Amino acid sequence: MLIIESIADMRQFVRQAWAAGKTVGLVPTMGALHEGHLTLMRQACAACDVVVASIFVNPIQFGPKEDFAAYPRDLASDSEKAAAAGVAAIFHPSVAEMYPTGFSTYVRVEGITEKLCGRSRPGHFQGVTTVVNKLFHIVQPDKAFFGQKDAQQVLVLQRMVQDLNMDVSLEVVPIVREADGLAKSSRNVYLSPEERQAALVLSRSLAKAQQAVAAGECDVAVLRELVTEEIAAQPLATVDYVELYGYPGLEDIDRLSGRALLALAVKIGRTRLIDNCILEAKACF
Amino acid sequence: MLIIESIADMRQFVRQAWAAGKTVGLVPTMGALHEGHLTLMRQACAACDVVVASIFVNPIQFGPKEDFAAYPRDLASDSEKAAAAGVAAIFHPSVAEMYPTGFSTYVRVEGITEKLCGRSRPGHFQGVTTVVNKLFHIVQPDKAFFGQKDAQQVLVLQRMVQDLNMDVSLEVVPIVREADGLAKSSRNVYLSPEERQAALVLSRSLAKAQQAVAAGECDVAVLRELVTEEIAAQPLATVDYVELYGYPGLEDIDRLSGRALLALAVKIGRTRLIDNCILEAKACF
Numbered sequence: 001m002l003i004i005e006s007i008a009d010m011r012q013f014v015r016q017a018w019a020a021g022k023t024v025g026l027v028p029t030m031g032a033l034h035e036g037h038l039t040l041m042r043q044a045c046a047a048c049d050v051v052v053a054s055i056f057v058n059p060i061q062f063g064p065k066e067d068f069a070a071y072p073r074d075l076a077s078d079s080e081k082a083a084a085a086g087v088a089a090i091f092h093p094s095v096a097e098m099y100p101t102g103f104s105t106y107v108r109v110e111g112i113t114e115k116l117c118g119r120s121r122p123g124h125f126q127g128v129t130t131v132v133n134k135l136f137h138i139v140q141p142d143k144a145f146f147g148q149k150d151a152q153q154v155l156v157l158q159r160m161v162q163d164l165n166m167d168v169s170l171e172v173v174p175i176v177r178e179a180d181g182l183a184k185s186s187r188n189v190y191l192s193p194e195e196r197q198a199a200l201v202l203s204r205s206l207a208k209a210q211q212a213v214a215a216g217e218c219d220v221a222v223l224r225e226l227v228t229e230e231i232a233a234q235p236l237a238t239v240d241y242v243e244l245y246g247y248p249g250l251e252d253i254d255r256l257s258g259r260a261l262l263a264l265a266v267k268i269g270r271t272r273l274i275d276n277c278i279l280e281a282k283a284c285f
Numbered sequence: 286m287l288i289i290e291s292i293a294d295m296r297q298f299v300r301q302a303w304a305a306g307k308t309v310g311l312v313p314t315m316g317a318l319h320e321g322h323l324t325l326m327r328q329a330c331a332a333c334d335v336v337v338a339s340i341f342v343n344p345i346q347f348g349p350k351e352d353f354a355a356y357p358r359d360l361a362s363d364s365e366k367a368a369a370a371g372v373a374a375i376f377h378p379s380v381a382e383m384y385p386t387g388f389s390t391y392v393r394v395e396g397i398t399e400k401l402c403g404r405s406r407p408g409h410f411q412g413v414t415t416v417v418n419k420l421f422h423i424v425q426p427d428k429a430f431f432g433q434k435d436a437q438q439v440l441v442l443q444r445m446v447q448d449l450n451m452d453v454s455l456e457v458v459p460i461v462r463e464a465d466g467l468a469k470s471s472r473n474v475y476l477s478p479e480e481r482q483a484a485l486v487l488s489r490s491l492a493k494a495q496q497a498v499a500a501g502e503c504d505v506a507v508l509r510e511l512v513t514e515e516i517a518a519q520p521l522a523t524v525d526y527v528e529l530y531g532y533p534g535l536e537d538i539d540r541l542s543g544r545a546l547l548a549l550a551v552k553i554g555r556t557r558l559i560d561n562c563i564l565e566a567k568a569c570f
Contacts, residue, residue: 007450104395105414105448111389129390130449137450163390164415165292165422 001083003075003090010091010138014052022049026141027087028132031055032072032186036176038085040145043173045086052139053082054091056098061127072189091139098134107133109159112250116152116263117274120240128153129160136161136168144168149175149183151261151276155248175275177203183275190271198236199268202275205230205242209262213279218256220244223279231266240265240272247278256281286368288360288375295376295423299337307334311426312372313417316340317357317471321461323370325430328458330371337424338367339376341383346412357474376424383419392418394444397535401437401548402559405525413438414445421446421453429453434460434468436546436561440533460560462488468560475556483521484553487560490515490527494547498564503541505529508564516551525550525557532563541566 004010017024025048027040037053044051055078062068075092082090106126112118113125136144146154154172161170176184181203182196191199205227212226227242246253247261256279263276289295302309310333312325322338329336340363347353360377367375391411397403398410421429431439439457446455461469466488467481476484490512497511512527531538532546541564548561 011452102444103448104397105392105445106395107390107392107449109390134448134450137452140452159387160390163388163419164392165419167296167422167425 001079001087001089003079003092005092005094005097007093007097007138010052010089010093013089014050014139014141017050023142024048024139025051026135026139026144027051027053028135028144028146029053029055030057030071030186031078032074032189033078033081034176034184034186034188036147036149036173036184038081039176040147040173041082041085041087043171044143044145047171048141048143050088051086052089052091052141053087054093054135054139055082056091056093056131056135058098058127058131059095060099060130061124063121063123066121067187067190070190072186091135098131106130107160107164109156109163112152112159113156115245115250116241116243117265118152120265125153125156129156132157133160133164133166136166141168143171145171145173147173147175149185149274149276151263152250155250158248181207183273185273187271187273191268195236195268195271198234199271199273201231201234201237201268202264202266202273205264206262206275206277210277210279213256213281218281220254220256220260223256223262227262227264231264236268238267240267244279286364286372286374288364288377290377290379290382292378292382292423295337295374295378298374299335299424299426302335308427309333309424310336311420311424311429312336312338313420313429313431314338314340315342315356315471316363317359317474318363318366319461319469319471319473321432321434321458321469323366324461325432325458326367326370326372328456329428329430332456333426333428335373336371337374337376337426338372339378339420339424340367341376341378341416341420343383343412343416344380345384345415346409348406348408351406352472352475355475357471376420383416391415392445392449394441394448397437397444398441400530400535401526401528402550403437405550410438410441414441417442418445418449418451421451426453428456430456430458432458432460434470434559434561436548437535440535443533466492468558470558472556472558476553480521480554480556483519484556484558486516486519486522486553487549487551487558490549491547491560491562495562495564498541498566503566505539505541505545508541508547512547512549516549521553523552525552529564 025044107129108126231237242264244262247259260279265274310329392414393411516522527549529547532544545564550559
């Protein structure tokens with residue numbers, strides 16, 4: 001497996017793949033690879049002839065008080081895992097390679113970026129759309145793979161690709177969880193053993209909402225309250241948001257009707273975690 | 286020559302060109318084709334196997350009080366001219382094809398868009414970068430051709446292509462002028478015979494500045510004053526801006542040193558015209 005650091009070399013690598021008539025898959029990551037990322041990579045390898053994984057901790061998607069400096073970085077370990085998953089090349093550019101002096105172009109999706117994580121993290125999605133736009137231009141993949149864990153990110157990127165007529169297919173892969181339900185996340189390494197246990201409140205509260213919907217509950221306020229109470233009962237947890245929107249449009253709803261996204265962001269100690277599920281109302285009116 | 290109205294058909298056309306091993310050139314226009322556009326098309330045909338010209342009056346680059354509705358449109362005449370210049374296909378989408386309901390993604394270049402036309406026309410360059418970004422994704426040209434008449438637009442698009450790592454080469458073609466010096470523009474059709482004569486003040490004032498520089502003048506304030514006075518002497522003309530910046534960085538300068546962009550926007554009656562030249566100081570200190 002190659003580790004490629006320059007944009008020029010990355011372009012040359014994919015040109016060679018095209019010349020050989022091969023399809024190219026891209027898995028954009030910030031590294032600290034876990035089973036969620038590796039699932040993306042394996043699916044990419046199943047669907048494409050040559051798979052590139054990018055590992056780039058993207059400074060412009062972090063707020064000034066967020067964990068850019070502390071974000072876990074371990075290229076050696078990541079490389080082993082990616083190679084085992086079948087990845088052909090890791091694209092691992094420096095910040096200066098991606099954002100040289102004078103850089104001043106940004107891609108922004110309006111509307112759906114102003115809710116959920118967009119409200120808690122102003123500028124975050126502009127950072128995501130800008131870097132993914134660049135990665136799509138550098139690698140020019142046939143398919144790019146993203147995890148449903150970042151449900152809003154997926155919707156924002158789908159919007160960008162559609163609006164800007166980008167010639168790439170976005171493939172969305174379900175959330176991968178630990179045996180006890182915690183969604184895999186690079187930020188889970190921040191958790192102390194006690195916090196790790198407390199973090200189960202995210203998936204548990206989602207499950208409660210799903211059970212309530214299965215039992216016929218359709219009132220959005222009731223469902224949000226159910227989740228909020230469950231989280232409030234965990235002393236180490238602080239709610240950032242618990243939101244329920246129509247899916248995939250993220251429109252405001254009072255009652256379930258068709259699909260809805262239940263999404264949460266919760267601080268466990270100092271670590272902010274997100275999780276979500278799609279609720280499907282069957283008997284609401 | 287084909288006239289293609291849908292994005293899907295446009296993509297299919299270029300895929301066929303690629304399959305035949307042909308290079309693709311793109312000339313983005315808003316129609317009302319004049320000799321400037323046709324020069325771009327002829328150069329594109331000389332440099333590329335297959336040339337696409339887009340004709341799309343892009344609503345999002347016009348301000349609310351600008352001439353979007355009145356902008357000259359004549360597809361029949363434009364088609365004849367483009368075909369004669371060697372263009373293989375015109376891409377002529379509807380506004381709904383380019384900006385369907387729910388469209389909400391914008392590409393923005395910061396910094397250099399805040400001067401010159403960016404100051405007079407807020408939102409203009411975001412409209413330009415967004416539509417050109419879309420056109421580049423739809424047509425995926427090897428080379429795209431733009432006129433130096435829109436000097437700031439060229440700098441903004443170069444910035445976008447570089448920052449977003451777009452895989453396209455921008456080719457810049459010199460200003461084409463009428464025999465008496467007026468820069469060719471689709472908006473020249475708005476001018477009455479009297480205004481047409483008055484409009485010569487733009488190129489004449491640029492020429493005065495060039496003569497002054499050739500005679501050793503290096504003081505930016507003096508050069509701006511020279512141009513402003515020349516325009517003020519023409520009763521039908523109103524200055525929007527007369528600006529002189531370092532080129533290509535558009536940095537503020539007090540004295541000429543190397544290349545500088547002298548750019549002007551002038552209203553002749555109700556018609557806003559722009560013109561520019563590159564000044565090259567040889568003996569300044």
